Amino acid sequence: MANRFSxxxxxxxxxxxxxxxxxxxxxxxxxxxxxxxxxxxxxEWGGFSLKWFQSAWQNTQVIDATLRSFQIGATAAVxxxxxxxxxALATTRTASYPGLTFKYAAINQPLMVPEIVTGVALxxxxxxxxxxxxxxxLGYLIAAHTAFCxxxxxxxxxxxLENMDLTLERAAADLYATPWRTFRxxxxxxxxxxxxxxxxxxxxxxxxxxxxxxxxxxxxQDTLPTYMLGQxxxxxxxxxxxxxxxxxxxxxxxxxxxxxxxxxxx
Amino acid sequence: xxxxxxxxxxxERRDIRDRWLLSAPAxxxxxxxxxxxxxxxxVYSFLTPGSYGDVKWQFSPEAWIAVFLxxxxxxxxxxxxxxxxxxxxxxxxLSVVTTIATLVLGFPTAYFMATRSEKTRDLWLFLITIxxxxxxxxRTFAVLQIIRNEGIVNTILLKLGIISSPIxxxxxxxxxxxxxxxxxxxxxxxxxxxxxxxLDFRLVEAGYDLYATRFKVLRKIIFxxxxxxxxxxxxxxxxxxxxxxxxxxxxxxxxxxxxxxLIELQFGQGRNWPLGSALSIxxxxxxxxxxxxxxxxxxxxxxxxG
Numbered sequence: 001m002a003n004r005f006s007x008x009x010x011x012x013x014x015x016x017x018x019x020x021x022x023x024x025x026x027x028x029x030x031x032x033x034x035x036x037x038x039x040x041x042x043x044e045w046g047g048f049s050l051k052w053f054q055s056a057w058q059n060t061q062v063i064d065a066t067l068r069s070f071q072i073g074a075t076a077a078v079x080x081x082x083x084x085x086x087x088a089l090a091t092t093r094t095a096s097y098p099g100l101t102f103k104y105a106a107i108n109q110p111l112m113v114p115e116i117v118t119g120v121a122l123x124x125x126x127x128x129x130x131x132x133x134x135x136x137x138l139g140y141l142i143a144a145h146t147a148f149c150x151x152x153x154x155x156x157x158x159x160x161l162e163n164m165d166l167t168l169e170r171a172a173a174d175l176y177a178t179p180w181r182t183f184r185x186x187x188x189x190x191x192x193x194x195x196x197x198x199x200x201x202x203x204x205x206x207x208x209x210x211x212x213x214x215x216x217x218x219x220x221q222d223t224l225p226t227y228m229l230g231q232x233x234x235x236x237x238x239x240x241x242x243x244x245x246x247x248x249x250x251x252x253x254x255x256x257x258x259x260x261x262x263x264x265x266x
Numbered sequence: 267x268x269x270x271x272x273x274x275x276x277x278e279r280r281d282i283r284d285r286w287l288l289s290a291p292a293x294x295x296x297x298x299x300x301x302x303x304x305x306x307x308x309v310y311s312f313l314t315p316g317s318y319g320d321v322k323w324q325f326s327p328e329a330w331i332a333v334f335l336x337x338x339x340x341x342x343x344x345x346x347x348x349x350x351x352x353x354x355x356x357x358x359x360l361s362v363v364t365t366i367a368t369l370v371l372g373f374p375t376a377y378f379m380a381t382r383s384e385k386t387r388d389l390w391l392f393l394i395t396i397x398x399x400x401x402x403x404x405r406t407f408a409v410l411q412i413i414r415n416e417g418i419v420n421t422i423l424l425k426l427g428i429i430s431s432p433i434x435x436x437x438x439x440x441x442x443x444x445x446x447x448x449x450x451x452x453x454x455x456x457x458x459x460x461x462x463x464x465l466d467f468r469l470v471e472a473g474y475d476l477y478a479t480r481f482k483v484l485r486k487i488i489f490x491x492x493x494x495x496x497x498x499x500x501x502x503x504x505x506x507x508x509x510x511x512x513x514x515x516x517x518x519x520x521x522x523x524x525x526x527x528l529i530e531l532q533f534g535q536g537r538n539w540p541l542g543s544a545l546s547i548x549x550x551x552x553x554x555x556x557x558x559x560x561x562x563x564x565x566x567x568x569x570x571x572g
Contacts (some may be wrong), residue, residue, distance in 0.1 A: 007471050008381040010374070010480055017378030020371050022396050024451065027408035030418055034411065044416075084293035090288035090395060097282050106293050110300045113407060114509025116526040117546045121303035124543070127320070133546075147299035150292050174570055208401045211511045215533075225403050232407055232516055241411075244404045255399045259392055 028248065052242035062243060065227040072138060072223060073253035076145035077153070077203035083130035083146070084202075085195055089187075092161040094123035111150040118148065119215030126216060136218045142154060144216050145206045152205045158191055160194025193261050200258045204251060304550070310365050311543035319537045329540035333548055350528070356553070357525040360439065361507035364446040365454075365500050372445070372454035372499065377488070379455070380462035391459070397454035399519045406516045409445045410436065413517075437519030445513040450506065454499040461495025526548055 035053070039046025056062050083176065084107075091103050110118065126140045167192070172182040210225045217226060231240055268276075309327050313321040331337070336347040338341065360500075379390040397405065412418050415432040423429045435441050473483040489496075511526035518524065523531075525545065532542030 001408060007467060010377060010484060013374035016371060016374040020451065020455075022359060022373040023448070024394075027448070028397070028400070028405070030402070031408040031411055045333055055531045066476045079295075083295060087289040087292035090285040094281075094285070097285070099286065100485075103289050103293065107289075108300065109296060112305065112505075112553070112557060113300070114505060114526075114549055116509045116511050116529055116548055117304070117307070118300055118535060119511075120529060120542060121548045122299065124539065125303035125306050128306075143299045145293065147296050150296055154292075154490050203398055208399075208403075210403050215510075225401060229403055229512065229515070230405070232403075232410070234362055236407075236411070240407065244401075244407060247404060248400055251400045255396055257390075258399075259395065263388065 020263075031241055032245050032248065033240055035245040037238050037241075040237070052238045053246070056239050056242045056246075059239070061222070061227060062224070062239075065222045067226045068138070068221065069223040069225070072141050072145055073203050073206040075142050076149050076206045077199050079142075079146045080149035080202045081153045081157075081195060081199040084150050084198055085157050085191070087150070088154055088157040088161050088194075092158055093164070093166060107154055108151050111151050115209075115211040119212045123215040130218075138221065140216050140218075141213060141221065141223075144212055145209065148209070148212065149202035149205050153202040156197035156201065157191065157194040160191055160197075164190055169228065197258055197262045200254050200261075204254050204258075207251075288484045295527050307543045307546050311540055311547050313540050315538045315540050317531070317537075319539060321539050326540065329538070329544040332538075332541050333544050353525060353528050354524050354548075356439065356522070357508055360443055360446065360524065361504050361510075363443055364450060364507045367443070367447040368451050368454035368503050369496065369500060372451055373458055373496070374452075376455050376458035376495075378490075379459050380465065383415055387463075388427070394452050394459075395456050395500060398456065402449050403512050403516075405449050406445050406513050409441075409448050410516055411443060412565050413441060437521060438518065439518075439522055441517040442510075442522060444523070446507050446510055447518040449513060450503045453502040457498040458492060458495040461492040461498075497560055497563050501556060504556055507554075508552060509549055 036048050036050065037046055038049035038051065063088050086101070087107055091100060092144075106222075122140075122144050126144075129140075130136050164187075168186050169182050173179075179186070208225065210222075210229055211222050214226050214229065217223070222230070224243070228240060228243060231237075292460055310321055312325055312327065314324040314326040314328070316322050324568060326374040328337075330563055331344070332347065332350075334347055335344045337344055375394075379387060379394070382390055414420075415434065415436065419435070420429075424432065435444070469487050471490070473487045477527040478486065510524060511530070512521065514524040514527055518527070520527075526549075529542050529545045529549070532538045532545065535541070
């Protein structure tokens, strides 16, 4: 190899990296292949078939859980992104002021605590509120998801804001634009890619959550991941492979979009 | 009349007040649905368990005693709760080994990515980001299908004649370890890559000019410079690994419990919410210690590299 004598060469590193990439993708590829398996047992290949996709599509539990996941994910993503945008505006482009460090710590707090602990804490807290108010709807799950999505939505929005200087906003103010008009016509359009990235991140994070949802949900409030966890614990059918494949496609689509949005505007 | 200074001061105060108002919704939601309930867990860990779950409002240190000790039902003597200690040690051991394994695999991977040309770097980054954002449960499930007795690993080994009967990997500690290393690998690679990308290779060149070997350059130049990334990656892997719930539930098969499964048990069949709360706080304490060590280390290396 020509780069044997390059200063960047380290023996064996390329081999390990190649192994890592193969190992990262191999299980996912196998999982997807077996989603198209005609055999009922997941251990042998019985020919190509779409029947597991069909059976997942006709499974009302799967459809219910999927719709619930989307409902929670979309609501939590919108709320967390709005709140994170406001918080990002309040914590960037300023000299340090009393409480700024506290705000950083508070916003990132959900990232510092293991999910199991947050899950247990919310189980205790919400079970009290449930007894007190009698309400047992999706509100609890939406509140919990909004909270842990905020630090993720905050990340790209804050990064974007830090790269924006105040010149244009000052110019707008000099031309007698009201603060609201300046925000709507200058700040918001410039910030938009960051907000979109934050929204997508929050949606993916909410869609992926298992642990906190598992502890917070009331009976009959399965999301797609908690439904799948239940099925996997009970034993596997290729139907789970089919659901996973669709789920994977969706995630990859969102991540790809996210990647291009955040790269294009760098 | 207000002086210019007073006007400026008032404006600054107004600005700070506005900034508090703007961040209020985010702070409020996080306090209500994340931080605040943690305080309730702390309170619950000092209460008496109720007969059907939940608690009786009566102070009791029993839950904290039960974290590591067992009370004999007959003569009330205390002895070490072997089951709990085993689970604590297993969780810490598995998390540490996972961190080391992802470091050993992730460091060369990040190095490989950082030494590609500008254009292809984005592609490699994209390839590592995809597994990072795909559902953890699905990735764990994918590992399950690979390592089970009828899975591809055992099938290939059998066909090659290396083994005569399938190796039982699933539902062992090894399975949990493989699963955790697999799902958390991107969390190690990304921060190391971020440090590595900024690495100034003229320093590496200088090392070679002074007759350093490849290994010496790696150990004395590259590693110290990307150490903040290594520490960040280790923290990012260690914390979720310690509290891992999905991976041990799916790959450990209920027998090989980790801390999260033990906690879950107290809120389910165990009906001992105070003990579950005390165990949760104990996990938090371990995480806090790890984070503090990180902050101190990060502070130190920050000073050194200016």
